[in-house]
Amino acid sequence: MNCWLHKRSRLRSAGILGAFFACLGLWLSGGLASTAAAKEPGPVISLVVDGKGVESDVLPLRQNGRMLVPIRVIAEATGSQVEYDAEQQRVSFGQKGKHVSLDVNSRLAYVNGERVTLEAPPIIVNQRTLVPLRFVSEALGYQVEWDATSSVAHVQTKPVEDRAVTVEEAANPYVVQPNDTLGAIALRHGTTMSAIKKNNYLSSDQLTIGQILFLPHAAKKAEHPLADKVGDKRLLGQEYLFPFNDASWYEPYGDSFGSDREWTESHNGSVRRHEGIDIMAPKGTPIYSVSDGTINRVGWNTYGGWRINITDKNGQFRMYYAHLSAYAPGLRVGGTVKAGQLIGFVGDTGYGGPGTVGMFAPHLHFGLYRNDNGRAVDPYDYLRYWEQNKVVSLFG
Structure with a gap:
């Protein structure tokens, strides 16, 4: 039987961070997000955290080409200590030896006492302080990528470990026939059982009728190719x-x-x-x-x-x-x-x-x-x- 092509068969959780990202109260440039959302065909997701879309009731604000998000929600999601000085309109947080402070409407921020220039200044919207997502991610050691085609931001807080794998050679698919054996298929196509098993990540020699085997590069053209089975x-x-x-x-x-x-x-x-x-x-x-x-x-x-x-x-x-x-x-x-x-x-x-x-x-x-x-x-x-x-x- 085919060994399904995953390195691990387990669910990967986005963890606490993903759950709190779902609470992001974002602001849409040019008006309330609810106005824009009414024009969408249904619910819309603009943020992916650790490979999972995070639902939000509004779309993000894009300012100077940057996405702004509430810093308090992100900091709390990671277990950071957050303080807000209302008089100076200053917010600060710390996590794992890192201390970050920044002022509303100022492009200057401090990371461990070192001054940093922000790409866009923090702002207050609906009693929330919004900061550039990339700044927050870099301050906390995360990765951020912007998918311009789909208008979706991707945040990765940890290494991608559970990556699905594919066969090395997929150009020559063979459809298993009645009475086929792995040895017979290998012999007829000028290859070896081990080469077929390796290319298809097979865990045993057992086959099922109709199963697709991808023959290795050196094998002959499949006698029963997938193209003969499918309709188009x-x-x-x-x-x-x-x-x-x-x-x-x-x-x-x-x-x-x-x-x-x-x-x-x-x-x-x-x-x-x-x-x-x-x-x-x-x-x-x-x-x-x-x-x-x-x-x-x-x-x-x-x-x-x-x-x-x-x-x-x-x-x-x-x-x-x-x-x-x-x-x-x-x-x-x-x-x-x-x-x-x-x-x-x-x-x-x-x-x-x-x-x-x-x-x-x-x-x-x-x-x-x-x-x-x-x-x-x-x-x-x-x-x-x-x-x-x-x-x-x-x-x-």
Whole structure:
């Protein structure tokens, strides 16, 4: 059987810091965030901490090209001692031998007594002192990256350790046939069992019918290639990506396409057909567009919750991403996206009216439909192929 391609099968928590980041009271340049949020198709997340999207009721303020966040919330999240001098409008905090102080509306700050010039001055909004996120992160030893395409800030407070791995050679996929053995496959393709096992991270010699094996570089062309099994070879191009990045944790997934689903909007006891693949992952896990394309639907769906439909650039297929907890900012019907662009976050929405959550465990439902007739296509084999082509984490 395949050894699922993760170095560790465990959930990685964002910890206390991520929880407190969820409380960030941010201010949107040009007006209240609630005004802007009303124009969005649903909840929006603009901050990712340790690989998880952090929900906030407002969008961040961008000032002089910098994101401003409340310093007290960040400091408290890390266990720092915070003091505020209302008369001098000075805030200070300390953690792990570091002491930082700064004054509202001043670009001068002090880190361990050493003067530092800020990129943007702290300001007070709604009784909160906001400071540049990059300054706070660097003062505390964190990393910050700004995803300009998706308008999302990423903060990493610790090294990325649990990184998913992919096969070294993925250009020659073979589909396991009845009565196949690993030894026979190796012999017919001019390679060795050990080479196949190493390239596919196999933990045993056992195989299952329909399993995809990626033959090593020196092997002959696959006798039963994946292209002969799937319905459309065009979807096996390198321009298609897996919907999670290479640092995201998710559970091993099977082919759940066509299985029964009992919940229906009418509640009449009927059973419907599952038209996609479910990939279980922690809530807030970033989701990326599989392909270049155009958004044709975005917003609430009774079954899919917060969802987005994207028609690929060739107009042949629609990709359906469902049960999201939130979207990346600025997604609109008719808008275009690029393969690998962050579009949303894993959630547990759906099976009810707008805002319904908790009817099932968090996961991404990925569906694939032909655009000419609307028929659902089993995306399992494509996902297994795309799994070898992932977005590289910003902190890779």
